[in-house]
Amino acid sequence: MAETTTKPRRQPPDPNSAKYKLGKIADDAYASAAAAKARGEMIGWCASNFPVEIPETLGLAVVYPENQAAGIAARGGGVTMCEEAESEGYSNDICAYARISLAYAKLKEAPVEPNVPMPDFVLCCNNICNCMIKWYENLSKELNIPMFIIDIPFNPDYEVSEAQIAYVRAQFWDVIHGLEKLTGKKWSDEKYKEVMEISGRTSRAWLAATACAKYTPSPFNGFDLLNHMAVMVTARGKKEAAEAMEILLKEYEQNHVEGKSTFRAEEKYRIMFEGIACWPWLRVTSTGLKGRGINMVTTIYADAFGFVYKDFDDMCRAYCNVPNAINLEHARDKRVKLCKDNSVEGLLVHTNRSCKLWSGFMPEMSRQIGEACDIPVVSFDGDQADARNFSEAQYDTRVQGLTEIMDTRKEAK
Amino acid sequence: MNVQELLNRFREVAACPRAQMENYLKSGKKVVLTAPVYTPEEIIHSMGAVPFGAWGADIELNESKKYFPAFICSIMQSLLEIGIKGGYRGASAIVIPSLCDSLKVIGQNWKYAVPSIPFIPMTYPQNRKPDFGVAFTKAGYERVISDLGKATGLTFDDAALGSSIEVYNAHNAAMRELVGVLAAHPEVTNAQRSDIFKSAFFMLKEEHTELVRALIDALGAAEAGPAKTPIMTTGIIADAAGLTGILDDCGLQIVCDDVAAESRQYATDTPAEGETNLDRLALKFRNMDNCSVLYDQEKNRCKKIAADAKAAGAKGVLVILTKFCDPEEFDYPLIKKACDAEGIPVTVIEVDRQMVNYEQARTAIETFRDIL
Ligand code: SF4
Numbered sequence A: 001m002a003e004t005t006t007k008p009r010r011q012p013p014d015p016n017s018a019k020y021k022l023g024k025i026a027d028d029a030y031a032s033a034a035a036a037k038a039r040g041e042m043i044g045w046c047a048s049n050f051p052v053e054i055p056e057t058l059g060l061a062v063v064y065p066e067n068q069a070a071g072i073a074a075r076g077g078g079v080t081m082c083e084e085a086e087s088e089g090y091s092n093d094i095c096a097y098a099r100i101s102l103a104y105a106k107l108k109e110a111p112v113e114p115n116v117p118m119p120d121f122v123l124c125c126n127n128i129c130n131c132m133i134k135w136y137e138n139l140s141k142e143l144n145i146p147m148f149i150i151d152i153p154f155n156p157d158y159e160v161s162e163a164q165i166a167y168v169r170a171q172f173w174d175v176i177h178g179l180e181k182l183t184g185k186k187w188s189d190e191k192y193k194e195v196m197e198i199s200g201r202t203s204r205a206w207l208a209a210t211a212c213a214k215y216t217p218s219p220f221n222g223f224d225l226l227n228h229m230a231v232m233v234t235a236r237g238k239k240e241a242a243e244a245m246e247i248l249l250k251e252y253e254q255n256h257v258e259g260k261s262t263f264r265a266e267e268k269y270r271i272m273f274e275g276i277a278c279w280p281w282l283r284v285t286s287t288g289l290k291g292r293g294i295n296m297v298t299t300i301y302a303d304a305f306g307f308v309y310k311d312f313d314d315m316c317r318a319y320c321n322v323p324n325a326i327n328l329e330h331a332r333d334k335r336v337k338l339c340k341d342n343s344v345e346g347l348l349v350h351t352n353r354s355c356k357l358w359s360g361f362m363p364e365m366s367r368q369i370g371e372a373c374d375i376p377v378v379s380f381d382g383d384q385a386d387a388r389n390f391s392e393a394q395y396d397t398r399v400q401g402l403t404e405i406m407d408t409r410k411e412a413k
Numbered sequence B: 001m002n003v004q005e006l007l008n009r010f011r012e013v014a015a016c017p018r019a020q021m022e023n024y025l026k027s028g029k030k031v032v033l034t035a036p037v038y039t040p041e042e043i044i045h046s047m048g049a050v051p052f053g054a055w056g057a058d059i060e061l062n063e064s065k066k067y068f069p070a071f072i073c074s075i076m077q078s079l080l081e082i083g084i085k086g087g088y089r090g091a092s093a094i095v096i097p098s099l100c101d102s103l104k105v106i107g108q109n110w111k112y113a114v115p116s117i118p119f120i121p122m123t124y125p126q127n128r129k130p131d132f133g134v135a136f137t138k139a140g141y142e143r144v145i146s147d148l149g150k151a152t153g154l155t156f157d158d159a160a161l162g163s164s165i166e167v168y169n170a171h172n173a174a175m176r177e178l179v180g181v182l183a184a185h186p187e188v189t190n191a192q193r194s195d196i197f198k199s200a201f202f203m204l205k206e207e208h209t210e211l212v213r214a215l216i217d218a219l220g221a222a223e224a225g226p227a228k229t230p231i232m233t234t235g236i237i238a239d240a241a242g243l244t245g246i247l248d249d250c251g252l253q254i255v256c257d258d259v260a261a262e263s264r265q266y267a268t269d270t271p272a273e274g275e276t277n278l279d280r281l282a283l284k285f286r287n288m289d290n291c292s293v294l295y296d297q298e299k300n301r302c303k304k305i306a307a308d309a310k311a312a313g314a315k316g317v318l319v320i321l322t323k324f325c326d327p328e329e330f331d332y333p334l335i336k337k338a339c340d341a342e343g344i345p346v347t348v349i350e351v352d353r354q355m356v357n358y359e360q361a362r363t364a365i366e367t368f369r370d371i372l
């Protein structure tokens, strides 16, 4: 689900900027995993919403196949990798991240960066989808390495039940003990407390930074969030991440004071974008909006990575409340709040062929969001990593349609 | 009843589930729908309601498209379509398990698309083997019991659950025995075999067991027909008339299966151990394995398919892949590998519930037959 990529940069960015620092943290994650591997340490491949507190506290280097797949897709290598998986018998209906990752597990290299070290274990958490379980089972089997799973079921209720917390808590400890045994690393409560505090600090800064979209015009282009969230997913517990996010917040506040924005056009319309970015078509999708003066001011990611919790049980609860694990009403209310807080005028939904869970009740949920916020809702078909499942013409028509409705509404006001 | 009469009876039930449901409703019974792949049917049965399988149907989709994108499996799409169009009117509730992503999302849509039939979630753990997993299964059952009480006005009693468990275990045993008996009787067509399995979803299990036992006895007394080419099938469903017809035309005989709607349903009995009957039922789920929607790091299911095919004398494995079913799509490459390693030919055909043209499938199956 969550992922990002660092695009090739045109000018050398300011090394003191949040953008530079966040990009570096994301890149460093790969480098430090490679270095750990070279030192002879065991390294893991880890699901994006697996509790990062576990490898972080244990001092285990991990890389995130979803990030990697997004990076490969953004650099144009997605289709080659998908086709490789398909030649192994994987259906082209399977999530493209999984196809790319399974192809990488076989080839051990990709035509474009990022290349990652091969894992000694995999860490799976299905709070975003059960597809994840199948994908990691196959990685584990094909690479003949152990798999650790924290099963966080989709919660059909609004609140997380005590039974679910108990189930999830027991699994946390089960996995921690299993990893200690496998890798020889030791869990330290003190270190965990530190990670928890830093993670809280990073999360608070992220929430505050993304909340700057409340200003009109917004001091940032929402596409920034798609790039920065990788750090939120994977490095929240690192001090550098907290510092970089705090800089980001400062920059956004400063932009607001100075009347500046990273959205480099006149902000005529403000929308919420729903779904994962179409990485292979990032420029097209972004330009299609910017060209019309549409700023994507918020996405569910703004809320999703606010991992602020007070203790171990609360942390378990936070992992039960990630976007794809919650019921329609809970998911809807979070989005309605974001739309209202940020004066959103339209909702653009990416119907993502890769992601059954995210797209599976989106039509009904987006109808309800549209009604609750009195905003138009328009969707387009795409895929986060398989470039074949996107039509530029359809995207353009749909975005144009959305623009026209927003325009008519503005005039009526 | 003789063999033919029994087979006709299965056919009747399988072909017209609505009539079955009406009969139960008329007799004053409550009916509770059970979605794929596993639900705690024993609980529903023990409370005095009829668990009624809801695996969709081969129909055209219109209404479901307002809720689902096109890339959700046709079983979920058609289940929702029937619900919206009133095909399940009279049912007191639907129990939907959380076993795959499409099952997770259908419940959310159901609440708004079919508000007249309450949605009861059954949240199963994937980490089902350790004690904490068993405890979570039990908590899920308790929630189902409470929701069922509200939806039907019926009450739960652990002793009654004990009796229902016996009914279900007896049915499992009959179904497992039947597979072997049918393997020895090629004159029973694949379409008829499918009817027997399908009808089990629309009957009280004690009634179905009675018919199955009668068929086993009747076949025991009958002479076996001329041999056909034995194969194994695997997939989620395999009940399309178009498909079973082609298998019959091609002289193929299903001698064993790993189909979720067929033998996978009956592989695991509720064990004797457990403090209460509800505990026993939670242990049943712990013991379940070899299924694409149950976490399996070892991918034992894939090896088991190859082993089962061999043991049953199947000359090849036909993978009947439900389009957009990712649990099955992820397993396929490993099933293929496991069968290749045993020298068992594998062919895959993609199916969905809207298929009208089976010509491509026919060509694939004919080619498959020719290499066996
Ligand atoms: S199915 Fe969806 S949530 Fe799961 S890995 Fe793919 S894109 Fe992410």
Ligand code: SF4
Residues within 6 Å of the ligand: B036, B037, B073, B074, B075, B076, B100, B101, B102, B103, B236, B293, B322, B324, B325, B326, B327, B328
């Ligand atoms: S297991 Fe497969 S066929 Fe069954 S509901 Fe899930 S996706 Fe559909």
